[in-house]
Amino acid sequence: MILSRLLAAALLAAAIPCLAAAQDARRGATESERRGAELAAHRCVNCHGADGRSQMPGIPSLAGQQPGFIVIQMILFREGLRHVPAMTAFAEGLPDKDIEDLAAFFASLPPGPPDDRRPRDPALFAAGEALIGPRHCNVCHLPSLTGREQMPRLVGQREDFLARTMAEYRDGLRVGADTQMNGAVMGLSNADLAALAHYLSQRD
Amino acid sequence: MTLRKLLLGFAAGLIAGPALAQQAAPAAPAPVPGWAVGRPEGSTLAPHAPRLTVTPLDQVPVGAIKLPPGFQAEVFAHGIPGVRAIAEGPNGTLFAGTRAIGRVYAITRNPDGTTRTRTLLQGLSQPSGLVMIGNSLYVFAVNRVLRYDNIEANLDNPPAPVDLTAAYGLPTEQEHGGNHHWKFVTLGPDGRVYTNVGVNCNVCDTDRDKFALLVSFNPDGSDRRIEARGVRNSVGMAHHPVTRELWATNHGRDWVGNDSPEDSLLRVRRSGEDFGFPFCLGSWADPQFNKGRACSEFSQPAALLGPHTAVLGMRFYTGTMFPEQYRNQIFIARRGSWNREKLSGYDVVVANLDAQGNVTKVEEFLTGFRDDATQKFADRPVEVHVLRDGSLLVSGEQMGAIYRITYRR
Numbered sequence: 210m211i212l213s214r215l216l217a218a219a220l221l222a223a224a225i226p227c228l229a230a231a232q233d234a235r236r237g238a239t240e241s242e243r244r245g246a247e248l249a250a251h252r253c254v255n256c257h258g259a260d261g262r263s264q265m266p267g268i269p270s271l272a273g274q275q276p277g278f279i280v281i282q283m284i285l286f287r288e289g290l291r292h293v294p295a296m297t298a299f300a301e302g303l304p305d306k307d308i309e310d311l312a313a314f315f316a317s318l319p320p321g322p323p324d325d326r327r328p329r330d331p332a333l334f335a336a337g338e339a340l341i342g343p344r345h346c347n348v349c350h351l352p353s354l355t356g357r358e359q360m361p362r363l364v365g366q367r368e369d370f371l372a373r374t375m376a377e378y379r380d381g382l383r384v385g386a387d388t389q390m391n392g393a394v395m396g397l398s399n400a401d402l403a404a405l406a407h408y409l410s411q412r413d
Numbered sequence: 414m415t416l417r418k419l420l421l422g423f424a425a426g427l428i429a430g431p432a433l434a435q436q437a438a439p440a441a442p443a444p445v446p447g448w449a450v451g452r453p454e455g456s457t458l459a460p461h462a463p464r465l466t467v468t469p470l471d472q473v474p475v476g477a478i479k480l481p482p483g484f485q486a487e488v489f490a491h492g493i494p495g496v497r498a499i500a501e502g503p504n505g506t507l508f509a510g511t512r513a514i515g516r517v518y519a520i521t522r523n524p525d526g527t528t529r530t531r532t533l534l535q536g537l538s539q540p541s542g543l544v545m546i547g548n549s550l551y552v553f554a555v556n557r558v559l560r561y562d563n564i565e566a567n568l569d570n571p572p573a574p575v576d577l578t579a580a581y582g583l584p585t586e587q588e589h590g591g592n593h594h595w596k597f598v599t600l601g602p603d604g605r606v607y608t609n610v611g612v613n614c615n616v617c618d619t620d621r622d623k624f625a626l627l628v629s630f631n632p633d634g635s636d637r638r639i640e641a642r643g644v645r646n647s648v649g650m651a652h653h654p655v656t657r658e659l660w661a662t663n664h665g666r667d668w669v670g671n672d673s674p675e676d677s678l679l680r681v682r683r684s685g686e687d688f689g690f691p692f693c694l695g696s697w698a699d700p701q702f703n704k705g706r707a708c709s710e711f712s713q714p715a716a717l718l719g720p721h722t723a724v725l726g727m728r729f730y731t732g733t734m735f736p737e738q739y740r741n742q743i744f745i746a747r748r749g750s751w752n753r754e755k756l757s758g759y760d761v762v763v764a765n766l767d768a769q770g771n772v773t774k775v776e777e778f779l780t781g782f783r784d785d786a787t788q789k790f791a792d793r794p795v796e797v798h799v800l801r802d803g804s805l806l807v808s809g810e811q812m813g814a815i816y817r818i819t820y821r822r
Contacts, residue, residue: 285513288516289536346456348452
């Protein structure tokens with residue numbers, strides 16, 4: 210926890226210029242989005258990216274993410290029900306209003322892939338695509354795989370983050386607001402998860 | 414170790430499940446999660462998102478509530494996201510359980526009649542089952558059973574609980590495969606603790622001695638007894654104030670159409686009765702899991718309560734504030750559907766009983782949360798609780814509020 214605070218403090222200084230730019234780009238935003246942008250400036254953008262597109266391996270992009278998903282995950286962090294050490298200090302004691310404003314801010318940012326997205330591997334892409342139907346991904350995340358309410362946007366997410374997250378669900382390291390995702394990825398091999406992660410990260 | 418156990422549990426749930434059996438034996442059938450068994454291809458029905466943030470008082474939809482003439486609704490408590498079960502202490506403290514947000518709230522009344530809410534416990538896994546026995550609060554969080562002694566004197570600093578998990582020996586979340594593992598709990602007139610063990614899937618050939626049960630225990634977790642079998646998932650129970658019979662609400666399975674099967678009200682006339690899951694529900698034979706069983710061999714529900722309505726909390730009205738016609742009738746919260754193209758439920762109904770305990774009719778009581786024109790809902794009633802003054806509390810899980818219903822002639 211202390212480490213993550215130090216890290217955050219160190220990164221904060223570097224992020225402030227980007228932040229001003231991001232705020233300029235936000236003219237016309239709602240009050241909630243503006244407030245969320247200010248809150249994000251001091252916490253989130255250091256890792257998740259000033260434009261909400263993470264350039265850091267293992268850190269998810271939040272731009273264009275479903276606000277309901279962000280809110281629930283932040284509350285699970287805050288209540289000690291989802292354990293990610295780097296997030297604990299930021300979520301601790303955070304008021305609902307702050308969480309809702311942060312979610313509104315990130316949801317308002319245009320989604321897109323990270324700058325370092327690798328070229329598409331057609332065979333891997335096809336293998337991932339072939340798992341979407343049998344695994345019912347489109348039921349909750351919708352055929353566009355952009356999610357809805359408590360179910361996250363998947364397309365354009367960082368490939369490394371997607372693969373790790375699905376492995377966490379499969380291995381019982383994580384639950385969401387319920388346990389649907391644990392069932393959805395149960396029994397998949399690491400190769401299956403790699404293919405799914407590649408397919409989802411390559412979809413726009 | 415925990416991780417491996419979890420993984421094994423999920424895998425075991427799938428392998429043992431019926432999903433494999435019902436497929437036409439392809440070489441390596443894709444395992445289907447328990448909740449998705451029987452789901453038609455292409456359906457995008459999915460559970461509604463919970464709201465885990467505080468709803469400001471001016472957005473609590475008390476104004477949408479419609480009641481019979483003479484009844485009024487007010488906000489009793491608010492700012493308690495995910496509120497579900499209600500248990501009352503001897504000194505009048507109300508305890509409220511939740512699911513996703515993992516909290517137990519304590520609600521006390523101020524001298525001026527307003528209420529004060531505290532977050533009593535947090536970080537628990539689905540602490541939806543609460544029961545007061547004497548001065549002790551029992552919290553059922555999936556299979557964990559925690560007893561907080563002398564709790565009303567320690568609301569600001571709850572004591573370390575006595576852990577009764579091993580004594581109760583309820584199936585873990587992993588054994589449930591993440592399905593229907595949350596609890597409802599009530600105290601019987603015999604001093605025993607009554608709870609549900611929901612089925613470990615949407616529908617499957619389950620272990621009928623382990624899942625889809627109503628069970629009772631001594632409060633210390635000893636002497637487990639099966640009260641009813643073949644009950645898919647009950648999240649509401651109460652004992653008749655005169656006959657002392659156990660009654661329970663029961664959820665029907667998903668993915669067999671908009672209008673079947675119906676949720677149901679069960680009357681348990683003797684311990685161990687079998688209500689037929691997964692083969693039958695009343696006269697309705699499951700199209701995939703009937704296995705040639707005659708539905709007449711099973712106990713029949715006392716009433717059908719509508720398809721996918723999600724019947725939850727139920728209580729007999731034992732107060733005197735409401736008109737005499739409500740005495741010993743059953744108030745039932747219907748949380749509302751997700752596995753149906755058009756919304757159903759989102760209300761409170763009353764099941765009327767005759768002198769023999771037969772249900773003569775089921776009538777709407779609290780409505781107005783469901784908007785059929787827009788297919789939206791304003792709140793989801795989960796629990797009903799009769800206060801000592803005869804007013805009725807209704808918990809609204811979606812908006813994190815408890816409503817109080819009163820009657821004036």
